[in-house]
Amino acid sequence: MTKVRTRFAPSPTGYMHVGNLRTAIFEYLIAKHNNGEFILRIEDTDQTRKVDGAIDFIYNTLNLCDIKIDEGPNNKGEYGPYIQSERLPLYKKYAEKLVEDGHAYYCFCTEERLDKLRKKAEEEKRAFLYDGHCKNLTKEEIEKKIKNGEKYVIRQKMPKEGISEYIDTVYGKITVENKLLEDQILLKSDGYPTYNFANVIDDHLMNITHVIRGNEYIMSTPKYNLLYDAFGWEKPTYIHVSMVLGEDGQKLSKRNGDASFMDLYNDGYIPQAIVNYLVMLGWSPDNNDEIFSMDDLIRLFDPKRISKSPSVFDIKKLNWINAHYIKKLELNDLLNITVPHLKDAYDLSDKSDEWISELVSIYQDHISYGKEIVEVTDLFFKDKIELDCECREFMEQDGIDNTIKVFKSEIENIDDWTIENINSAIMNTKEKACVKGKMLYMPIRIKVSGQMHGPELPDTIHLLGKETVLNRLK
């Protein structure tokens, strides 16, 4: 049996939205589930969209997600180079081979002529298809034109009749009429291959066995297959996956302000949690489990269970999964995803490392992503706290003033500012003011933190410091 090989083939744009990442995850899981290899190939045939540092960015992203690349631009491999712009001669060679064998032809049509055809098609409300104008040029005509320095492209010769069909792992049988297939361009006039062509050549040369990609390619896959047939190559297994949509039901995009992986990462989402969440978008295991390690996923992943319909990216569910991962974090990792945000938002110069650790720790179970630490801890950093309606209502009840007064004097009497002593102060207040439960804790909590909820009260008070607490009890 041949070894399963999948590839992730992004353009180097320096941006990866979660839909792209999900595709990479699926590709990785399919390879690893079958003990296969995962290849990274950079598709930079559009030189205008290239961004510096994009390759490192991709490596960095996949690395953070524990997706290990077996072969790629920064790895050794037998099938390189792994950057398409470094493979140019190859494409040209194969395109010319196709011409020789009668599966493709030179085309000298100018942009103007094509524009005109396009316009006409639009007016007549039909799909534009190249009219095959250059298909039957004689050898002499072609040589003459090339000699004259006329620009040319190489186009694939499509059958005019019949149908093409193939089996997609997710969508089943897909049928397209051949007459709807365009004599698509394989080699552009600048000598670069088109995406479609480079893909076929590279996938074959790199021994890719499973092609996983967005379902926008469902319709063009027959063209790919025709190419495989023309070369006499074995076709890969196709696995088309549906789209990931934004909350508005629209396609995810940077412009829409939709979060990219890096945005999420920078906000303190844990890559493993993001992977966990993304894999559940459009895929489900055959049981009810929802929390998966990468090893679990590799073991369980079955592309047959990928769903056909698009799914909406739901940040709330991601929050839930991420909170789950945060609860299990070691202190150091917890600090890493929270402290930078604290530093950003507040002046920490007079706070000790111990204080910061303690602060972050008591909120570990209360935040669903790193950056959330900022809003939830603001009571530690502002001078004046304001009570909302619910708090004020609570504070208007009888006996509250007395409880606060008693508690304040208890606090004043503490010499050694420890959580134990603070706890004793609360207990003493319980005795002396004759209140308990909600009527004991809530007034103190509200007065001191300005909120009706939060972590353990003694911890909060301890972190606030004696001075601040006394000020707020006034």
Next chain:
RNA sequence: GGCCCGUUGGUGAAGUGGCUUAACACACAUGCCUUUCACGCAUGCAUUCACGAGUUCGAAUCUCGUACGGGUCACCA
């Protein structure tokens, strides 16, 4: 406009002709527990699977039509 694909609750989804009076999870709501929130627990939230017809003893599941949504039709990837 042609062609292709999709449509189960606010969201992710299970479901492949009878065990479904449609799982599970998120979200939401209520209650219990708890000093509060959270956690946990319990309950509620789709009389119905876009709609209509057909096949069948029986349909979310099969067929056809309609609607809606998306994709595709570049010397972009």
